[in-house]
Amino acid sequence: MRHPIERRLLAGHLGLVYLFLYGPILVLIVLSFNKSGLPTAWTGFSLEWYGRMLRNQAILSSVGNTLIVASVSTLIATSIGTLLALGIDRLRPSALLEGIVFVPMIIPDIVLAIALLSFFTLLNVTLGLHSIILSHAVFNIAFVCAVVRTRLRHFDKSIIEASIDLGASEFRTFRRITLPVIFPGVLAGALLAFTLSVDEFIIAYFTSGAGSASTTFPMQIYAMIRFGVTPEINAVATFVLGFSFLLILLSQRLNRGVTP
């Protein structure tokens, strides 16, 4: 490291950023073990809320629904959005195109929600998890596309031409040259899409079917919040966080096993 002092300062800053990000998370984890139902005072340790959570089928199935919606819409949006970014990069700048990929980011959720529900109703599409996925992909495609495009600026395209001139197939060129260059963008885009989808509830509420089979976690929480955040809700959030953390650890382990 060339500038150890600078890097140490940066590391200190990063530490503070993590503190900021995890402060509220710590609060919600602690509250999930609080005996009292109101988040006003600590009244003693209790695991009661976890028991209640495990008996609350509606909440648990909504968590499952959210994970399905978020992961599938992320997969769709990441692949389509990446292709779109590559395609736009090869065209001459066009205001219309820029507009079309920008609108999904800025359009108010409620407008997209009502528009899509009216559209699905008109076409007699049955509503369910699939219609939420289709809808979430709309804004996710735009976000992924925007992130990937930041990688494509100043990307030296002559490498691609050279590779093709040397006889490599286009697919091979994509896998060996383009993908490694844009990969951090694709990864960042996928994380962004997943995060947006996990939290979105207005579009999800409107495009979900009636009944609990396609109720997502944010919809459930939004309805439950009438009574404030009970420790039960905090218990679910803690559980979801713990579950994601384990998955990440696991995938890191697997990953290390394959690529040294």
Add this chain to the structure above:
Amino acid sequence: MTKTGELVQRLVLLGPGLGWLALFLVVPCGVIFAYSFFLRGIYGGIDYVFTLENYARAFDPLYLSIFLNSAKIAALTTALALLVGYPAAYLIATGPRHRQVPLLILVMLPFWSNYLIRTYAWIVLLNREGLINRALVDIGLIETPLPLLYNEFAIVTGLLYGYLPFMVLALYSSISRLNPEIREASADLGAPGWRTFLRVTLPLTLPGIAAGSVFVFVLSIGNFITPDLLGGGRTVMVGNLIYDQFLSARDWPFGASLAFLLIGLMMLLLFAQAWAVNRAQGERARA
């Protein structure tokens, strides 16, 4: 490459994305756009009488002042997110490769819980009887609790918290593209670190800065939950305004006119920003 080859390639790259957006964005929203030229029925719903009244109503100082105030809050949030997020993204993106993904995922992990739950955690932290105020009073720093909640400070804090990760992601994507050799070469030539940063790193990461800023700005200006919960409903933002027209007033035509004016205005801002970034980069390239 042959002409047909090029056409096929474009179709493969652009087809799915543009098709998806045409089908699930342009067509459905086109209908809503059309609504903006009709009247609200007596009980909600649409009265199919052509009118420009909705747009005339939208040009009202009340709505303009709401837009300006929201833009101010969103811009402040964006600037803070950039200041806080850039150094963090820089450290992650220039660190050892095997640590990049775990560090990045650690930034995102809190955001896989739930927006409302996290917002309520902030209420627990910030309210008058809350943890921060109690801690400050206990250590004797203040005597009476500070008004940390139900004001614009709380809104900006909440929005910054909610959207900082998106800034970090966009910047990470852009910074990790930088060749370490460029920085090293500049340093070898005796340039001090900050100079290398200003002259080399910053200009090359402008696309990431631009993208991250757009994310934070548009997500903040459209948010309606944070102003309600952390702002105590005392501040209206554009997001609340449009949400209320569609759901509380059940006035879809007027809500649509406000929404499309917002979209138009934001597009203008975006093009202005893209133009400025291009120009800045063009000048750098020539210099």
Add this chain to the structure above:
Amino acid sequence: MAKGAFRFSAAIGAAALALTLTLQGTPVAAAEKIVISNWDGYMPPDLLERFTEDTGIEAELSVHATNEEVMGKVTAGGGRGYDVLFVSSPFVEALANLELIAELDHGKIPNLENLYPEARNLEYDPDNQHSVPYAWGTTGLCYRSDLVEEEPDSWMDLLKPSDNLKGKVTMLATDRWLMAAGLKALGYSVNSTDPDEIAAAKELLIEAKHSLLAYDDTTFYSKLVSGEASLVHAWDGWCNYGIAENPAIKFVVPEEGSDMWVDTMVITAASENKDAAHAFINYILQPEIHAWVAENILYKVPNEAAMESLDPSLVETYPNLGMTPKELMQKEQLRDLGRAQRDYTRAVTEITAAQ
């Protein structure tokens, strides 16, 4: 790295799929099944289970957070998939006029006769043509009797609070109830469509904003319990949730009068199981079931037999449960505003945007 990311998303996807599959189990084939949309926690948790046991009709619960939300969804989607909706009175009027809800067949709801006579003929829906009342009540002031110096009895105690209450009061944010506080304080109707009256109420509410802690529709009672607020604008039934936590909390209807709201059950026009939907409404109206509802949600129900069978100690703890239909009828019923809704929304926007 690429493989890791792929594996990660695949792992999440697989785990989620497994989770839902195990939770959903195999659906039981039933002859009839209805979907009900209600607020979360607004009926006993095992009510639907008991309904299925007693009638053989499957019932599924879908939750909505607000009237506005479910109204928006039913308007855009035509109400497909839903059979019974729980919505508040002004929305019944709008839904009926938009032909989104069905006319009720009274022959299939014999238990209608258990309702108080007052509940059979409400202004927003005479003769229960489209809706059946589920719970009713009024709006007023909910306060900590140990934290206020004088017991409040007027809307002005909320809108122009004494110095020790400044910054310790909250108001409801939903347009109709926020405006009602201002209109009633000035002696006007909660359904006023007179622009001058609306403007006067708006001015009063903008002034009141300076002494307000926050607008709050959901957690006002926990603010009372924590002492963050001392006096809040609240629905009677909801104040009871505060009383349950702290007996020093009391409820009062201001002397200038207040609104009367009714939460109702309606059947969507799109319902394909109208018989089963009628059967559900009829089931709720049984005295022992409706009394069970009242005890569970702590709201008054408009069912005479049910209210008479209520445990007297409950009324002692939660005095507003004892309010008679006669007393309720003296309050003003909320009606749909028609074209004047626009003026209300604008007034509320001006209030919340005021600095």
